[in-house]
Amino acid sequence: MIPEAEFEHVLAKKYMRTEIMPHAFCPGCGLGIIERMILMAFEELGQEEWDRTVFVSGIGCSGWTPLYFRRDAAHTLHGRALAFATALKASRPDLNVVVVMGDGDSMGIGGNHLIHAARRNIGITAIIATNMLYSLTGGQMSPTTPEGARTNTTPYGNIEPNFDLMELLKAAGATYLARWTTYHFIQAKNSIKKAVKHKGFAAIEIVFQCPTYAGRYILNRPDPRDMLQWFKENSIPLGVAKNKSPEELKGKIIVGEYLHRTDRKEYTERLRELEERAKGKGR
Amino acid sequence: MYVEPGTHLMQGDEAIVEGALIAGCRFFAGYPITPATEIAERMSRRMPQVGGVFMQMEDELASIMAIIGASWAGRKSMTATSGPGYSLMQEGLGYAIITETPVVIVDVQRGGPSTGLVTLPSQGDVMQARWGSHGDYATIALAPSSAQDMFDLAIKAFNLAETYRNPVIILADEVIAHVREPVKVPPHEEIEIVERRKPTVPPEEYIPYLPDRGEWVAPMPAFGEGYNVLVESVMHDEFGHRIGTDHVAAERTIKRIYYKIEKNVEKIAMYEEKYMDDAEIAVVAYGSTARTALRAVREARNQGIKAGLIRLITLWPFYDRLIEEAANQVRAIVVPEMNMGKIVREVDRASKGQAKVISVPKVGGVLHHPDEILAAIRSAVR
Numbered sequence: 001m002i003p004e005a006e007f008e009h010v011l012a013k014k015y016m017r018t019e020i021m022p023h024a025f026c027p028g029c030g031l032g033i034i035e036r037m038i039l040m041a042f043e044e045l046g047q048e049e050w051d052r053t054v055f056v057s058g059i060g061c062s063g064w065t066p067l068y069f070r071r072d073a074a075h076t077l078h079g080r081a082l083a084f085a086t087a088l089k090a091s092r093p094d095l096n097v098v099v100v101m102g103d104g105d106s107m108g109i110g111g112n113h114l115i116h117a118a119r120r121n122i123g124i125t126a127i128i129a130t131n132m133l134y135s136l137t138g139g140q141m142s143p144t145t146p147e148g149a150r151t152n153t154t155p156y157g158n159i160e161p162n163f164d165l166m167e168l169l170k171a172a173g174a175t176y177l178a179r180w181t182t183y184h185f186i187q188a189k190n191s192i193k194k195a196v197k198h199k200g201f202a203a204i205e206i207v208f209q210c211p212t213y214a215g216r217y218i219l220n221r222p223d224p225r226d227m228l229q230w231f232k233e234n235s236i237p238l239g240v241a242k243n244k245s246p247e248e249l250k251g252k253i254i255v256g257e258y259l260h261r262t263d264r265k266e267y268t269e270r271l272r273e274l275e276e277r278a279k280g281k282g283r
Numbered sequence: 284m285y286v287e288p289g290t291h292l293m294q295g296d297e298a299i300v301e302g303a304l305i306a307g308c309r310f311f312a313g314y315p316i317t318p319a320t321e322i323a324e325r326m327s328r329r330m331p332q333v334g335g336v337f338m339q340m341e342d343e344l345a346s347i348m349a350i351i352g353a354s355w356a357g358r359k360s361m362t363a364t365s366g367p368g369y370s371l372m373q374e375g376l377g378y379a380i381i382t383e384t385p386v387v388i389v390d391v392q393r394g395g396p397s398t399g400l401v402t403l404p405s406q407g408d409v410m411q412a413r414w415g416s417h418g419d420y421a422t423i424a425l426a427p428s429s430a431q432d433m434f435d436l437a438i439k440a441f442n443l444a445e446t447y448r449n450p451v452i453i454l455a456d457e458v459i460a461h462v463r464e465p466v467k468v469p470p471h472e473e474i475e476i477v478e479r480r481k482p483t484v485p486p487e488e489y490i491p492y493l494p495d496r497g498e499w500v501a502p503m504p505a506f507g508e509g510y511n512v513l514v515e516s517v518m519h520d521e522f523g524h525r526i527g528t529d530h531v532a533a534e535r536t537i538k539r540i541y542y543k544i545e546k547n548v549e550k551i552a553m554y555e556e557k558y559m560d561d562a563e564i565a566v567v568a569y570g571s572t573a574r575t576a577l578r579a580v581r582e583a584r585n586q587g588i589k590a591g592l593i594r595l596i597t598l599w600p601f602y603d604r605l606i607e608e609a610a611n612q613v614r615a616i617v618v619p620e621m622n623m624g625k626i627v628r629e630v631d632r633a634s635k636g637q638a639k640v641i642s643v644p645k646v647g648g649v650l651h652h653p654d655e656i657l658a659a660i661r662s663a664v665r
Contacts, residue, residue, distance in 0.1 A: 067513065067515075070511050072506040074506075075513070075516050076348065077374055077375070077378050077516055082345075083345035083349050084352035086349060086352065087349035088353070090353070091353045091358050112341050112345070116340075116341040275334065278332045279334075
């Protein structure tokens with residue numbers, strides 16, 4: 001084991017493109033925590049899993065996250081990471097394909113690809129980093145911005161209800177689902193490990209702190225430590241939430257492992273079966 | 284596995300599939316759209332038989348991103364669409380260009396704008412093929428005129444895509460896609476296939492966007508081969524690292540991806556000349572219009588007019604010298620197109636005022652009548 005005090009540094013040296021660091025994230029940004037969750041997950045999964053893992057991301061702050069890892073990585077277009085990743089997985093089912101997207105990236109501009117990746121149940125690990133607004137463009141309303149919140153495009157308060165990613169993907173056909181916040185480091189890391197090993201479409205939503213915009217505009221907590229504290233105080237475990245009324249759950253983040261199904265066949269397995277059927281038939 | 288050598292009666296949309304498979308295409312992603320649907324349908328049947336993957340995607344935005352993803356997985360890949368889908372693909376096309384990803388995109392042109400003339404032919408997308416995505420880049424576009432061309436150019440398109448690490452567009456149209464005619468398939472071993480150049484250096488020495496000496500593009504490894512590639516849509520340097528405000532590095536990248544196509548125009552350009560040796564009037568045409576144009580040229584010859592035909596097979600990069608030399612030879616150049624007059628602008632520019640350039644536009648979803656082109660030829664004689 002690596003001594004705890006040196007962990008971050010050692011992880012960086014082992015797994016990251018240190019030549020392009022320091023990274024571009026704002027001070028206090030939660031994406032660094034998500035990077036570390038991913039790397040810790042792979043540190044525990046072992047070298048063999050890491051060696052067959054590739055990364056795909058979209059555009060937005062979150063899109064930068066996996067580009068710092070010393071692995072094959074594609075920084076695609078806004079919303080289109082899953083389309084690229086789907087073909088990658090279909091072409092190379094032996095690879096672990098991990099996709100990192102933001103909330104606007106995955107549920108806004110890329111919403112169609114998200115539901116269809118879940119419907120296909122293709123063996124991709126989608127890590128969806130939710131910060132409740134568009135940050136790279138300077139703090140505008142996203143599909144996860146709470147109702148009433150003021151952002152740079154909702155100066156009179158947001159009138160749109162927000163997506164519940166877990167319910168959306170459950171209905172669409174995903175087979176592993178979990179939601180955590182950057183406060184829930186160990187739980188999120190464990191979910192990433194499970195998702196990587198899972199055969200099927202796995203999505204983990206990680207609510208993370210954006211002190212620069214969400215902290216100032218939505219939570220009135222510009223200090224990242226205060227945001228983490230808010231995540232701690234306002235998260236409710238799934239089991240506890242079941243016994244609470246919708247009023248009691250308003251504005252809360254319900255965390256936990258939402259779904260782990262094994263009854264739906266993974267897409268690339270079906271592809272392989274299809275190929276065998278087609279070859280049997282000839283031209 | 285492949286269509287047998289010999290002559291087969293084939294539809295254009297079928298011929299292009301068989302050509303693509305022989306070229307080594309092993310991934311197809313698409314979305315149903317008239318009049319390109321037959322390509323996806325045949326691919327869905329044929330692709331798994333040769334060990335490839337066919338995917339029907341949720342839209343064309345996904346289709347083009349999927350073929351780019353498959354290309355980085357090491358597979359030659361293709362999509363096929365028509366106008367509305369091709370418009371959606373412009374964002375992915377830009378991604379393929381900046382990441383230097385070889386892919387083949389078939390646009391079976393139908394009448395536009397918008398949903399337009401769904402089942403009728405057009406050549407309205409020829410400028411979109413050159414300029415459709417934002418920013419500065421160069422592109423390769425080929426225009427088939429027959430089912431035979433659909434077969435041959437499919438192979439050629441994959442070869443060019445691999446050679447220049449660039450998307451190649453096949454600009455077919457409804458007539459060529461649906462025409463059924465004999466297609467000659469040569470013995471497979473006689474067909475030239477360009478395979479992807481892979482890096483020979485160890486991963487720690489590999490620089491993903493730095494061409495080897497004397498080359499325009501770098502060798503391209505696939506994901507999962509240990510090269511830790513960065514496929515970067517943001518403006519990047521030779522290492523794939525984004526360069527922020529380094530305008531010198533940005534200029535270097537943009538100019539290389541532009542000139543790797545434009546400076547190789549003589550190698551990329553394909554064309555066919557008929558009756559041009561003593562021609563005094565040239566007809567410059569492409570795609571299905573070239574068939575009508577040939578009939579008009581022959582009729583003009585019957586009437587004692589020395590007309591000739593230049594059929595452009597490569598539309599982009601535009602081969603200026605070919606037109607300039609023709610302009611120096613003939614009195615007039617007639618350019619019939621199934622649009623309001625698009626390539627005629629290039630012909631006019633390249634002819635440098637040495638010949639009169641006459642546009643013969645045709646819109647509404649129907650081929651020219653040979654008499655319309657003949658009338659233009661006759662008007663040039665007067």
